Amino acid sequence: MASLTIRKLDEGVKTYLRLRSARNRRSVEEEVRVILGELIEGREEPLTPFSAPPEASPAPASLRSSAVPEASVTLIIGGGIAAFKSLDLIRRLKERRIEVRCVLTKAAEQFVTPLSVSALSHERVHTDLFDPQSEFDAGHIRLARDCDLIVVAPATADLMAKMANGHADDLASAILLATNRKILLAPAMNPLMWNNAATRRNVAQLQRDGVLLIGPNSGEMAEAGEAGVGRMSEAIEIATAAEKLLRPPVPRPLAGKRVLITAGPTHEPIDPVRYIANRSSGKQGFAIAAAAQAAGAEVILVSGPVDLDDPAGVTVKHVESARQMLEQVQSALPADIAIFAAAVADWRVANEGEQKLKKTSAGMPPLQLVENPDILATISKLADKRPPLVIGFAAETEHLIDNAKSKLARKGCDWIVANDVSPATGVMGGDRNTVHLISKNAANSEITVDSWPVMTKEQVAIELVAHIVKSVTHTSVDKSANKFSEPAS
Numbered sequence: 001m002a003s004l005t006i007r008k009l010d011e012g013v014k015t016y017l018r019l020r021s022a023r024n025r026r027s028v029e030e031e032v033r034v035i036l037g038e039l040i041e042g043r044e045e046p047l048t049p050f051s052a053p054p055e056a057s058p059a060p061a062s063l064r065s066s067a068v069p070e071a072s073v074t075l076i077i078g079g080g081i082a083a084f085k086s087l088d089l090i091r092r093l094k095e096r097r098i099e100v101r102c103v104l105t106k107a108a109e110q111f112v113t114p115l116s117v118s119a120l121s122h123e124r125v126h127t128d129l130f131d132p133q134s135e136f137d138a139g140h141i142r143l144a145r146d147c148d149l150i151v152v153a154p155a156t157a158d159l160m161a162k163m164a165n166g167h168a169d170d171l172a173s174a175i176l177l178a179t180n181r182k183i184l185l186a187p188a189m190n191p192l193m194w195n196n197a198a199t200r201r202n203v204a205q206l207q208r209d210g211v212l213l214i215g216p217n218s219g220e221m222a223e224a225g226e227a228g229v230g231r232m233s234e235a236i237e238i239a240t241a242a243e244k245l246l247r248p249p250v251p252r253p254l255a256g257k258r259v260l261i262t263a264g265p266t267h268e269p270i271d272p273v274r275y276i277a278n279r280s281s282g283k284q285g286f287a288i289a290a291a292a293q294a295a296g297a298e299v300i301l302v303s304g305p306v307d308l309d310d311p312a313g314v315t316v317k318h319v320e321s322a323r324q325m326l327e328q329v330q331s332a333l334p335a336d337i338a339i340f341a342a343a344v345a346d347w348r349v350a351n352e353g354e355q356k357l358k359k360t361s362a363g364m365p366p367l368q369l370v371e372n373p374d375i376l377a378t379i380s381k382l383a384d385k386r387p388p389l390v391i392g393f394a395a396e397t398e399h400l401i402d403n404a405k406s407k408l409a410r411k412g413c414d415w416i417v418a419n420d421v422s423p424a425t426g427v428m429g430g431d432r433n434t435v436h437l438i439s440k441n442a443a444n445s446e447i448t449v450d451s452w453p454v455m456t457k458e459q460v461a462i463e464l465v466a467h468i469v470k471s472v473t474h475t476s477v478d479k480s481a482n483k484f485s486e487p488a489s
């Protein structure tokens with residue numbers, strides 16, 4: 001019979017199942033069986049609307065972010081005096097939003113009771129390989145695979161010997177043999193047992209097999225007057241090690257770097273209700289901000305009017321016009337890296353109307369245009385606060401590479417990301433981009449052109465950030481020189 005992997009269900013369904021099983025004091029698997037049984041008998045409970053118990057409100061969506069565990073562990077508790085610490089371990093894992101399903105060996109039941117373990121884990125405890133309730137659909141296989149990690153604590157000398165030799169004569173050893181998940185052992189035994197040649201051989205074999213160990217620590221034993229290596233690691237140490245395996249730290253290569261980005265169009269007012277604008281969506285600049293933030297940078301995004309959500313963890317300054325954009329950029333300096341992705345209007349109206357311009361018989365009002373400040377060129381040419389890496393964009397409709405190269409020289413930036421924005425490409429406002437990265441070698445001023453294949457704007461952002469990571473030095477600018485405010489809430 002096919003087995004159902006609860007972990008792979010939609011978040012909403014999982015949340016519903018968890019709430020319902022908690023309400024009915026059943027394990028999630030049991031709840032699924034009950035629901036299926038009810039469906040087959042034609043007396044199913046409606047799946048929607050779901051009348052959650054009052055404390056379960058608000059709706060599942062809000063639960064997803066905070067309450068629902070993101071990882072799960074099968075915890076095998078072996079038979080040793082250290083088993084009492086495993087009760088604390090369950091609590092520590094759950095504190096870290098790790099779902100715990102426990103398996104007790106027969107010997108473990110001499111030290112802790114299934115009742116206390118199930119009360120702490122809020123799940124049914126598994127003890128028997130031949131339990132008809134669990135095994136009708138090969139429950140030991142589910143315990144072995146429907147988790148992200150298996151932790152054995154305490155891992156006794158006997159349990160490790162069985163593992164090293166591939167035994168499967170009880171539920172714990174069968175799970176350990178049937179799993180394809182990582183296994184973390186927390187050995188606990190008398191120092192003489194730990195140092196025994198047989199245990200040494202078994203530990204060496206298990207390590208060759210890829211099994212991970214935490215501890216044992218050295219200290220006093222439960223046996224009066226004995227001390228040495230063999231004490232099980234503390235629950236908090238095991239929980240921390242498990243969490244590291246489940247959620248490996250994300251690399252943050254731009255940590256400590258401050259990245260300033262402009263994005264979107266600018267709106268240049270004609271009068272209080274009209275403005276000059278362009279078709280920029282801001283998507284590329286926003287994607288770069290998100291990618292730089294994900295790489296660990298402190299990101300300040302100065303954005304013209306766009307229809308996009310502020311990227312999480314990024315300080316966003318919303319502006320309208322080119323002059324406001326320049327002002328915000330200047331006050332955000334110093335920065336380690338500045339990326340000018342905004343489609344800044346080249347001109348603004350010099351004779352901006354204070355009141356709404358009226359249609360008159362005298363004909364159209366003459367609009368006088370004046371040049372806007374070039375933000376990229378201004379920042380590239382700064383004497384003191386010039387960011388060590390300044391990147392501009394060149395949106396061209398013809399002679400892309402040549403125009404971009406001369407822009408690099410004219411504006412004084414280090415790199416130009418050139419893209420063809422002729423209407424046929426669909427780049428303006430679209431989700432994909434084809435770019436060429438034109439960079440100037442700082443040492444010999446040699447220009448390199450690197451053409452990338454067509455990508456989504458998110459992929460372009462990730463690729464650009466990867467190039468930045470490769471190129472940035474390990475020196476940071478002095479951030480005390482300029483204060484900046486926290487992200488708007």
Ligand code: C5P
Pocket residue numbers: 262322340341342343344345346372373374375376377391392393394395407
């Ligand atoms: O001259 P052009 O508008 O083609 O230059 C494009 C590059 O210069 C982009 O990086 C854009 O953000 C920047 N730019 C600017 N201020 C302007 C005009 C363009 O920062 N006034």
